[in-house]
Amino acid sequence: MTEKSEATLPDATEPPHFHGHRERLRKRFREAGADALADYELIELVLFRAIPRRDVKPLAKALLKRFGSFAEVAAAPELRLAEIDGMTAVAITELKVIQAAAVRFGRSRIERRPVLSSWSSVIDYCRSAMAFAEREQFRVLYLDKKNALIADEVQGEGTIDHTPVYPREVLKRALELSATALILVHNHPSGDPTPSRADILMTQQIIEIAKPLGVAVHDHIIVGRDGHVSFKGLQLI
Incomplete structure (x- = not known):
């Protein structure tokens, strides 16, 4: 060489x-x-x-x-x-x-504190947990009488555009946890968080069953890649 x-x-x-x-x-x-x-x-x-x-x-x-x-x-x-x-x-x-x-990290910001006074943290957590999932998920945030988070549970997971929701099971769990209020959350994998007619009817069913039991439904939040919507903000609750 x-x-x-x-x-x-x-x-x-x-x-x-x-x-x-x-x-x-x-x-x-x-x-x-x-x-x-x-x-x-x-x-x-x-x-x-x-x-x-x-x-x-x-x-x-x-x-x-x-x-x-x-x-x-x-x-x-x-x-x-x-x-x-x-x-x-x-x-x-x-x-x-x-x-x-x-x-x-997002969950830690809403645990053991009144979630209604930390609403932006609730939205951030819901988006980080669900906004980019490829299947629909339905979760419930169970709150105590001070509106502090007791439990955050996924109640169901379905297809790209549907999740089976059983209102009586949601309320049964609320009674087991001694929860006095709920925040319903689900995602739209399509990216568009606009509520469907089925979303609105399901929310109304849960509210009707919850009211006689002394359980309030504070809101139903839908998250997607393109943002989020609040049923309360849309005056659907």
Whole structure:
């Protein structure tokens, strides 16, 4: 081998080009905060630990292209994440940890405190827990006489556009918990939170059964990717 050819060989000890990028991105996050980063860059930060020996920027952009936003990437079902070329089981777990942390953080902001005085926190929690789910879920926030959260329970999960709801089961559970008020919540996977006729009728049925039992229905919130609606705000309650 000639001296010239030896000089053109790459240095085996030289770190890959993306290592410098990773440190620069981490530094920008530390110094300027999350608002200074694009969604794909936040996804990169999540993937760094899961995929240490590869440039993950193309993968982050592919995830964003498929699902639409950082929140939608984190909330995407594991099977759909696995369809993206380059996603590993470890990387999927990292994203699911982010999702779980967001939901738990949101729940902690409404636990053991009057939820009606922390309404924005209630909405934030409902959106983080349900807005990007691919199937309809129906959950109930059970409240005590001070309107503090007793329990947060998913009562049912259905298809992309329907969840079976059993009003008497909702109220039976309220009596078991000694709850005096409810907030009903469900999601519209279509993204549009506009209530359907079936949503309105179901809410009226629960209110009619709850009233003689001394249980108030404070609101029914529908969340979707495009926002949320409140039945009380729409004067449907």
